[in-house]
Amino acid sequence: MIERVQTWMNTLWEGSGLQRHFSEETRCRPFLLEKGTSRTMVFFFIVLFLGAFFSVRWIDTSVITSGSASLKAIFTSSSDTPEESESEELEFPFNCSVANLSQICSTSFPATFSRGDNSSSTAARRTTAATCPHYFRWIHEDLRPWKETGITREMVERERKRANFRLVVVDGRLYYDKYSGAFQTRDVFTLWGIVQLMRRYPGKLPDLDIMFNCDDHPIIRKSDYQGPNATAPPALFHYCGDDMTLDIVFPDWSFWGWPEINIKPWVPLLKDLKQGNQRIKWVQRQRYAYWKGNPYVSPGRQDLLKCNHNKHQDWNARFYVQDWERASKQGYKHSNLADQCTHRYKVYIEGRAWSVSEKYILACDSPTLLVTPHYYDFFTRSLLPIHHYWPIKDTDKCRSIKFAVDWGNKHKKQAQAIGKAGSKFIQEQIRMEFVYDYMFHLLSQYSKLLTYKPTIPPHAVELCSEVMACPAAGLNKEFMMESMVKGPANKTPCTLPPPFDPPALEAFLKHKENLTSQVETWQKQFWEKIN
Known part of the structure; x- marks a missing residue:
């Protein structure tokens, strides 16, 4: 039994890479046991080793990069994901004592942001983004109806009666004006997603002004805006579209959770x-x-x-x-x-x-x-x-x-x-990083079409993570906390591919x-x- 324990411990020691942290003179291999060692001492060292291995939180995961997959799993949180690993150590604060029930956004969240870290380690981690997936090209097609005319304030406000809410970004801050209730929490989690987008890319979204409909069917019919005397269509965001409508397609609420089911x-x-x-x-x-x-x-x-x-x-x-x-x-x-x-x-x-x-x-x-x-939908x-x-x-x-x-x-x-x-x-x-990048590019390209400077609506309230998550309860709050973006992404959004040329699309x-x-x-x- 002792020999088997010794072999197992030696394997862990050599595979983990921990021996690299000791000099040649002090690199004691504590599990090479002489035959006369007492069982008490054996188990004392085992407990000591396991306590250090599993309890000490400050050990950097880099020390086990050459170890086995099982050892890597020990030092990797079960909640780690590719999206979470993209964020560097910097995290934006989230404190319900700041907003709580007062519904006031914390001033600690930056409207503009620059890391200002030029260290070699940070530069190595901040990779250049690759080209976005093929389906990003449909952004250009969805916005094509306004390519020549641009989008006026009248085109946006024309859809107020059919929109559930209006969303405005001004100087890196997000404002929300509710017009009507949506089914279940579609509007809530759509808004939550946009708030998280702004945490992922703080200060990167340009000023914009959108109307959003959370119902099932797209509603801006192409046939109403065709012909020589037709007016330019209104601009309305939606979760889906079809060949007969002009609604601007946006990722749906369920990416941040659907608590009702x-x-x-x-x-x-x-x-x-x-x-x-x-x-x-x-x-x-x-x-x-x-x-x-x-x-x-x-x-x-x-x-x-x-x-x-x-x-x-x-x-x-x-x-x-x-x-x-x-x-x-x-x-x-x-x-x-x-x-x-x-x-x-x-x-x-x-x-x-x-x-x-x-x-x-x-x-x-x-x-x-x-x-x-x-x-x-969008993809x-x-x-x-x-x-x-x-x-x-x-x-x-x-x-x-x-x-x-x-x-x-x-x-x-x-x-x-x-x-x-x-x-x-x-x-x-359809990884979450691409969902955010799709949102970013769609909203950025849409903003370029606006012919006016957006302003904060008279009855709008500012939105941020604290205002939305602190008063929430039950699964709503659980899903918000689970999907919250902890800090800024360590790379820029993927590169938006060019529009289809007509022959290629055909x-x-x-x-x-x-x-x-x-x-x-x-x-x-x-x-x-x-x-």
Whole structure:
């Protein structure tokens, strides 16, 4: 037993790199035990070693960079994430005693900020940002309607009746004017996200003035602003758009948490989804298509339930109704998104409009069977059929799903590749740092179009982390604290790619159309052969 303990301790000592911190003369290897050493002394040194190893908080993690993965895990907090590791040691203060119930923002948060640290270690960590992902190009397309005219104050204020709130940035400070309540806490967590953006890039956002609608459907119709006598369209921010509207698409509230249905902020949830993927290998998952959700929000979802298996027909579908009221009473025990990577295929279908569930479904390593969408969010326009997902015809759902599952089970390698590509896209390109960078570039480009200098509305209040989080309670406060940006990013935002040139955009859209048509051709041949 003593020899085994000795061997284990020697391995830890050599693998950890701790010996580098002692000179040759004083580098005692405390676990080389002579055979005559008493068991009492052995365990005394073991306890002493473990106490120093696990309790002393000041040990720098750099001393174990050459050690094993298990040792690195010892010194890495379970809450560490790529996004959190990007922030340097500097953190902006957060103190509820400053704002608390007075609803006054702390003056310790800088409206402008410069690190002023030119040390070699800081310079080495502050890396140059790479080019943003492909979907950032849609920023230019969403703002194209105002490229020639610019955005006047009248164009912004015209949408006051249909906006839930107005948001103004003046001299690095954020001000909010509420017009109407939004469903649940959509507005609250959207605002929270913008507050965190300003903590990540303090003083970097230019002055701006936006109206925001938090409902499901985009509302600025293109047809109302076409023709020789048409006026320029109003500017309104929204979570989704479609080919018939001009709403400016913005990341949705759920990236910072959805407390009403217990969905965590994106950083910890993405980590949970990644771990959930590893529990069951794809080939060991159930050989069917899975969907769970609220079918009562759209006719399309109710139609989808007709594809569920029954005693007369099996369309390779296993679909379930999500009762959120019941789930709430049960503590959401059966609603954990990370526990739903159990089937080889997962179905995405829109609800009233686009659904936030799309990113959760894509992240599951199982091919997403995506029922023909009519709406898009800020990143989905860059997804490719057959590569990131498998297209399902919305007018022929059951047969499309049956064919997709049969095809995937027959072509396992190709099916797994589709699932992996979709999951990789979410894990790597929809990281929280890119969500913030998308917000930053969208708001910055929008600000350039303003033809006036924004001013603080008469009834607006200043927003900051203290004003929002200190009075909050329950999951609202928990999710805010969990998603709070601790300090400024140690690098600049990614570089915004240039706009599509018309031929390139047309070619990209045509490519997507051709890929979908290819699947429809395969499906048609499949059913013709059966019949």
